[in-house]
Amino acid sequence: MTYSPAETRYESMPYRRVGRSGLKLPAISLGLWHNFGDDKPFEVQRAILRRAFDLGVTHFDLANNYGPPYGAAETNFGRHFKDDFRPYRDELIISSKAGYDMWPGPYGNWGSRKYLLASLDQSLQRMGLDYVDIFYSHRPDPETPMEETMGALDQAVRSGKALYAGISSYTPQQTLEAARILKELGTPLLIHQPSYSMLNRWTENGSPNLYEALEQVGAGCIAFSPLAQGMLTGRYLNGVPADSRAAQDKSLDSAMITAENLDRVRGLHRIAEGRGQTLAQMAIAWILREQGKGSSVTSALVGASSVRQLEDTLSAVNNLDFTADEVNAIDQFAVESDINLWKQT
Numbered sequence: 001m002t003y004s005p006a007e008t009r010y011e012s013m014p015y016r017r018v019g020r021s022g023l024k025l026p027a028i029s030l031g032l033w034h035n036f037g038d039d040k041p042f043e044v045q046r047a048i049l050r051r052a053f054d055l056g057v058t059h060f061d062l063a064n065n066y067g068p069p070y071g072a073a074e075t076n077f078g079r080h081f082k083d084d085f086r087p088y089r090d091e092l093i094i095s096s097k098a099g100y101d102m103w104p105g106p107y108g109n110w111g112s113r114k115y116l117l118a119s120l121d122q123s124l125q126r127m128g129l130d131y132v133d134i135f136y137s138h139r140p141d142p143e144t145p146m147e148e149t150m151g152a153l154d155q156a157v158r159s160g161k162a163l164y165a166g167i168s169s170y171t172p173q174q175t176l177e178a179a180r181i182l183k184e185l186g187t188p189l190l191i192h193q194p195s196y197s198m199l200n201r202w203t204e205n206g207s208p209n210l211y212e213a214l215e216q217v218g219a220g221c222i223a224f225s226p227l228a229q230g231m232l233t234g235r236y237l238n239g240v241p242a243d244s245r246a247a248q249d250k251s252l253d254s255a256m257i258t259a260e261n262l263d264r265v266r267g268l269h270r271i272a273e274g275r276g277q278t279l280a281q282m283a284i285a286w287i288l289r290e291q292g293k294g295s296s297v298t299s300a301l302v303g304a305s306s307v308r309q310l311e312d313t314l315s316a317v318n319n320l321d322f323t324a325d326e327v328n329a330i331d332q333f334a335v336e337s338d339i340n341l342w343k344q345t
Contacts, residue, residue, distance in 0.1 A: 003084040006054035013056025014317055016298045018191055018220030023164065025093060025299040027288055027317055029059035029222060035305045036076050037067035044306065049080050051307045053088070055314050061193075061222075061301055062127075063097040063138060064119045070102055074126035082128055092133075096123045097168060097193075099138025111141030111149040120156055135162035136193060137178075139169045140344070150178055154185040164190035168224075169342045172206050172213040179217035189219045195342050196223035196297070198232060198268060198283055198334035199261065202343065211296065220298040223287050227302065228339055231257070231265055232283040256339045267333035271326065277319060284316035286330065 015024040030052045036045050049060070066073035074096065085092060098119035102108045107115050120135055135156045137149050153165035165187050167178050179189040192214055196203050203210040203223075214221055227233050240257050265279070272282035287300045304310035322330075 003050055005050075005088065009054050009056050011056070012317065013058075013314075014320075015058075016220075018298050019214065020218035021164070021188070021190055021220070023093075023190065025059050025220070025222065026057050027299055027320075028057060028284065028314055029061055029093075029299045029301045030057050030310075031061045031224060031301045031303050032073045032077060033061075033063070033066050033224075034303050036062075036073040037069070038072045038076070039068055040305075042076065042079075045076060046080055046084070047307050048304050048310055049077075050084060051310055052304070052314075053085070053092075055311070057314070058091055059093040059095070059299065061095045061224075062123070063100070063136075064123050065100055065102045071122070071126055074123055078127040078129075094127070094129065094132050095134035095136065095166070096120070096127075096132050097136035097138035097166075098123075099136070099141070099168070111137055111139075111144045111152075113148050113152040113155070116149065116152040117155060120161055124161060131160060132162050134164045134166045134190060136166040136168050137170075139342070140167075140171075140174050146174070146177055147181055150181040151185065154182060154187040157187045166191040166193060168193040169195065169344070171344065172208050172210045175210065175213045175219075176208075176217065179219060183217075189217055191220045191222055191298070193222050193224055193301070195225045195340055196287060197226050197228040197339075198286060198330070199228045199264065199337035200225070200340045201334070201336055202340055211291070221296070222299040222301050223297050224301040226287045226300045227280055227283055228337075229256075229341075231261065231339070232268070232279055234265075234269060234279045236262060237266055237269055253341075256337070261337050261339070264333040264335065264337065268330065271329050271333075275319065275326065277316070278312060280313055281316040281319070284313060285320045286322070286334070288316075288320055289322055289327075 014027045016027055017024050062074050098116045099111055156162040157165055175192055182189045194203050269279045272279045275282055284300050287297050302313050
C-alpha cells in the first residue's frame with residue numbers, strides 16, 4: 001500500500017533551531033543505531049519509520065557501520081526511502097557519520113580524508129541519496145591532524161554531498177578547535193552529537209563545558225543515548241531481564257548495572273511517576289530542559305524497537321517543564337555513574 005503521511009504531522013512536535021544556523025530539528029529525532037539492521041524484520045522497521053514521520057519526526061540519524069552487519073541500516077533505510085519517503089525528501093533531515101571501524105585495512109577507520117570521503121560516497125550509494133543533510137566526524141582521531149579531518153568535512157559540503165558538517169564525542173576544547181578550522185575553511189560547524197543522560201553528565205563539566213563551547217561557536221547539540229543505553233527505560237527496575245541489552249552485552253555492559261545505579265534509577269522512576277510520566281519520558285524531557293544561556297540541547301536522539309515504544313517516547317514532548325523542586329529532587333539521583341562508553345582515554 002502506498003504510504004501517505006499524516007496531514008497532522010507538524011501539529012504536536014516542537015522544532016528547535018540548531019545553534020545560530022537557519023536549520024531546525026524536531027525536539028526528538030530517530031536514531032537507526034539499533035533495530036534497523038538485518039536482524040530486525042523489515043516490516044517492523046517500516047512501521048516505526050512511518051509512524052515517526054506521522055508524529056513529526058523529520059530527522060533520521062544513521063552512520064556507516066550501523067547494522068548488523070556494517071552498512072545494513074543504511075541499505076535498509078535506502079529501501080524504505082525509495083518505497084515511502086522519496087516524495088518527502090525536502091521535509092527530511094538525513095544524517096550519516098564516519099569514524100569507527102567499517103572495512104578492513106588502514107583506510108576503513110578513524111578520521112583521515114581518505115576514509116571520510118570514501119565512506120560518504122558509500123553511504124550515499126547505500127541509501128540511494130544525492131546528499132545527506134548532515135555529515136559527521138563520528139569521533140576525534142588522535143593520530144590524524146584535525147585540519148585534515150575538518151578539511152574532509154568541508155570538502156563534503158563544498159561537493160554538495162552534504163549540506164552541513166557535524167562532529168560527535170569531541171571534548172569542549174576539541175570542539176572549539178574544530179569549529180575554528182571549519183570557520184576558516186568557510187564551512188561553519190553546525191552541530192555536535194555527544195552522549196548525554198541523567199547518568200552520564202560529562203557535557204556539563206569543565207570550563208568551558210561543552211554547551212558553553214557550542215554557544216561560543218554558534219553550534220547546536222543533539223544528545224545520543226539519552227536513556228543511558230536503556231537503563232532509563234524502566235526495564236531494569238527489578239534487575240536485568242534476560243532479553244535486555246545488558247544481558248546480551250549490546251552497548252550496555254552488565255557491569256554497569258550496579259546496586260548503586262539501580263537505586264538511582266528507582267529514585268528517578270518515583271519522581272517520574274509523580275509527574276505523570278514514564279521514566280523514559282521524563283529522561284527525554286530532562287535532556288530537553290532549559291538549562292540557561294549556553295546550556296541547552298537542540299534535540300534528543302532516541303531509538304525504537306516498536307511503534308508502541310516510539311509513541312511512548314515521543315509523548316515526552318507533552319510535558320517538558322520542570323519545577324525547581326523537581327530539578328533538585330532529580331539531581332539527587334541524576335549523577336555521574338561511570339557508564340560513558342565513548343569517553344576518550
